[in-house]
Amino acid sequence: MPELRKDPVVGRWVIISTERGRRPSDFNGSHPPVSNAKVCPFDPGNEDKTPPEVLAYREPGTLPNTPGWTVRVVPNKFPALQIEGGLDRRGEGLYDKMNGIGAHEVIIETSDHTKELSELSQEQIENVLWAFRDRVMDLKNDNRFRYILIFKNHGENAGASLEHSHTQLVATPIIPKVVTEELDGALQHYRMKERCVFCDMIEQEQREGKRIVSENEHFVSFEPFAPRFPFETWILPRSHISAFEDSQRSEFASLAQSLKDTLGRINKALNRPHYNFIVHSAPCRDTRLDYYHWHIEIMPKLTKVAGFEWGSGFYINPTSPEEAAQYLRDIEP
Amino acid sequence: MPELRKDPVVGRWVIISTERGRRPSDFNGSHPPVSNAKVCPFDPGNEDKTPPEVLAYREPGTLPNTPGWTVRVVPNKFPALQIEGGLDRRGEGLYDKMNGIGAHEVIIETSDHTKELSELSQEQIENVLWAFRDRVMDLKNDNRFRYILIFKNHGENAGASLEHSHTQLVATPIIPKVVTEELDGALQHYRMKERCVFCDMIEQEQREGKRIVSENEHFVSFEPFAPRFPFETWILPRSHISAFEDSQRSEFASLAQSLKDTLGRINKALNRPHYNFIVHSAPCRDTRLDYYHWHIEIMPKLTKVAGFEWGSGFYINPTSPEEAAQYLRDIEP
Numbered sequence: 001m002p003e004l005r006k007d008p009v010v011g012r013w014v015i016i017s018t019e020r021g022r023r024p025s026d027f028n029g030s031h032p033p034v035s036n037a038k039v040c041p042f043d044p045g046n047e048d049k050t051p052p053e054v055l056a057y058r059e060p061g062t063l064p065n066t067p068g069w070t071v072r073v074v075p076n077k078f079p080a081l082q083i084e085g086g087l088d089r090r091g092e093g094l095y096d097k098m099n100g101i102g103a104h105e106v107i108i109e110t111s112d113h114t115k116e117l118s119e120l121s122q123e124q125i126e127n128v129l130w131a132f133r134d135r136v137m138d139l140k141n142d143n144r145f146r147y148i149l150i151f152k153n154h155g156e157n158a159g160a161s162l163e164h165s166h167t168q169l170v171a172t173p174i175i176p177k178v179v180t181e182e183l184d185g186a187l188q189h190y191r192m193k194e195r196c197v198f199c200d201m202i203e204q205e206q207r208e209g210k211r212i213v214s215e216n217e218h219f220v221s222f223e224p225f226a227p228r229f230p231f232e233t234w235i236l237p238r239s240h241i242s243a244f245e246d247s248q249r250s251e252f253a254s255l256a257q258s259l260k261d262t263l264g265r266i267n268k269a270l271n272r273p274h275y276n277f278i279v280h281s282a283p284c285r286d287t288r289l290d291y292y293h294w295h296i297e298i299m300p301k302l303t304k305v306a307g308f309e310w311g312s313g314f315y316i317n318p319t320s321p322e323e324a325a326q327y328l329r330d331i332e333p
Numbered sequence: 334m335p336e337l338r339k340d341p342v343v344g345r346w347v348i349i350s351t352e353r354g355r356r357p358s359d360f361n362g363s364h365p366p367v368s369n370a371k372v373c374p375f376d377p378g379n380e381d382k383t384p385p386e387v388l389a390y391r392e393p394g395t396l397p398n399t400p401g402w403t404v405r406v407v408p409n410k411f412p413a414l415q416i417e418g419g420l421d422r423r424g425e426g427l428y429d430k431m432n433g434i435g436a437h438e439v440i441i442e443t444s445d446h447t448k449e450l451s452e453l454s455q456e457q458i459e460n461v462l463w464a465f466r467d468r469v470m471d472l473k474n475d476n477r478f479r480y481i482l483i484f485k486n487h488g489e490n491a492g493a494s495l496e497h498s499h500t501q502l503v504a505t506p507i508i509p510k511v512v513t514e515e516l517d518g519a520l521q522h523y524r525m526k527e528r529c530v531f532c533d534m535i536e537q538e539q540r541e542g543k544r545i546v547s548e549n550e551h552f553v554s555f556e557p558f559a560p561r562f563p564f565e566t567w568i569l570p571r572s573h574i575s576a577f578e579d580s581q582r583s584e585f586a587s588l589a590q591s592l593k594d595t596l597g598r599i600n601k602a603l604n605r606p607h608y609n610f611i612v613h614s615a616p617c618r619d620t621r622l623d624y625y626h627w628h629i630e631i632m633p634k635l636t637k638v639a640g641f642e643w644g645s646g647f648y649i650n651p652t653s654p655e656e657a658a659q660y661l662r663d664i665e666p
Contacts, residue, residue, distance in 0.1 A: 005559035005644065007557070008518075008522070009531070010514045010515055012561070012648070013647060014647065014648045015648070027563065027603050027606065071508070088388065093537045094533050095558045142538055149643075151640030151643070151646050152640055153640045156653035159641075168640070168641070170645075176645030176646050176647050178644060179645070185342040197341055197342055200427050201341065224339035225340070276643055278643060278644035279644075304490075304492040306486045307486045308413070308501070311482050311509070311611035311613070312505070312510070313346075313509050313514075314505070314510070315347045316347070316348045317349055317350065
């Protein structure tokens with residue numbers, strides 16, 4: 001059973017993952033490479049190489065865990081958190097811990113091993129987004145979970161261990177620190193101004209224009225004013241919604257278009273970089289917050305995080321967001 | 334002039350570094366390699382390849398910026414922050430920024446290009462620690478600075494760009510977020526218990542013993558209860574001191590021994606991994622805090638930080654600190 005442990009000073013939680021247990025002798029100074037095994041467990045025909053699917057969009061008449069799907073969601077074979085059991089919160093002197101309870105799922109975005117997310121059709125990307133939503137709606141029924149994090153690791157430098165295009169979802173029994181900080185900061189702004197800080201940001205970005213990457217009916221894509229990384233890009237819905245899963249149906253198509261366009265520009269500008277994206281959304285039990293605004297943060301992996309960043313929480317970014325935005329705007333994706 | 338910009342939601346500062354300006358075309362999907370230029374600017378005889386030294390411990394009779402030194406401190410040739418100028422704090426609509434004022438120095442730990450810090454003599458490591466202190470004491474006279482961060486990037490995966498062993502120092506006009514979080518957490522504990530949380534931690538670690546790596550007269554080295562990374566190791570002074578630079582003279586020798594021993598064990602256990610270490614110490618203007626306890630955090634770079642960590646602030650650690658500590662204890666360094 002993985003264990004959740006809390007740092008007694010800064011309150012940071014870590015998962016001591018026994019399932020992924022690595023002994024000292026497993027570390028030989030290098031990172032485990034992206035698997036290039038001949039048999040990809042995410043390819044059609046290899047459905048038995050993953051745990052049984054929890055959701056699939058598939059052709060009528062095809063059976064679960066067989067080919068015929070367009071999007072398939074399975075539990076992670078090496079989950080960071082375990083689905084069965086109680087939380088069992090307990091102390092150990094100064095320290096706090098609990099069982100590593102949670103869900104860890106993989107959204108296989110396409111049956112085509114060779115395609116990256118932005119190379120899929122807009123319709124297929126929309127299917128992927130609907131799969132995110134369907135899984136979130138289902139997992140919210142489990143009252144042990146406080147937060148559901150959707151994120152993508154694309155490429156080895158971004159932490160991916162399989163190259164077949166996929167996204168991951170982790171449901172956690174605690175609201176993560178990064179989310180709490182964002183909620184607290186947004187609430188503070190709301191209390192001062194009675195306005196959503198993200199709505200204010202969209203307004204200023206549209207007025208100034210210099211950090212905008214692209215816009216469509218429902219979404220705005222821009223480089224944030226204080227980006228941690230070169231070409232860090234955020235996608236925000238124009239209308240104020242605090243949880244991704246509460247988006248209007250028409251917004252899913254618009255988001256698919258915006259994601260395809262934005263990732264396509266980044267891929268073309270930076271020669272298909274490794275990247276992470278993270279869906280920032282409201283906690284499970286707070287879905288209608290006036291002060292919070294869900295969004296996606298895309299972070300190409302172009303620079304390294306070193307001692308200065310770890311020690312300070314400051315980031316040194318060698319490319320201004322205005323310059324990055326202009327470059328991405330000027331590209332024909 | 335580099336610019337300091339603040340994220341309006343979470344209050345994170347970033348440095349948009351014009352000196353290190355990288356255009357989109359500079360990113361080709363790979364990281365800049367560690368320089369293996371024939372001429373190392375940190376080697377004796379190449380003193381003219383760095384900015385003029387601000388401190389050196391050298392043989393009597395040798396001139397500044399010539400050979401004859403054992404430890405040499407120079408301004409970073411490509412500083413993240415710039416030493417000259419005023420802060421000029423200003424707004425831009427919703428956003429806040431100021432000039433990127435600060436000091437960025439490099440402590441060259443040895444004239445021997447081939448040696449890593451733990452391979453130096455204990456006496457030489459003590460000299461390096463005295464150099465840290467001398468620079469901190471000098472920079473504290475500049476009242477624009479609120480914090481002085483000392484950190485080491487060793488090896489390419491840890492963000493080093495030169496292989497000759499060195500540490501860096503950055504003085505910032507803001508107390509960094511990571512430091513503020515630690516101060517806030519420690520203060521909260523102190524208010525509840527009227528005790529320093531780090532003193533409590535040392536007491537519990539010594540009593541339980543299972544996470545201890547090594548101990549000497551003045552320092553304890555252990556794996557923290559909730560480590561972010563495999564083999565993350567902290568070194569704490571036994572006596573309560575909030576700022577590194579206020580240590581007793583006898584503690585410098587003891588720290589040199591502890592650093593050499595701890596890094597030696599890590600190097601042997603993990604086949605000389607790339608690593609960062611960070612000196613966590615009180616802000617410039619708060620040097621006698623009852624609730625804060627300076628220490629060093631060492632983080633070998635064995636795993637990758639991916640979307641889950643970026644999105645949550647949670648860390649997944651595949652090696653328990655108890656197992657790592659036992660492994661390091663059992664090694665003959």
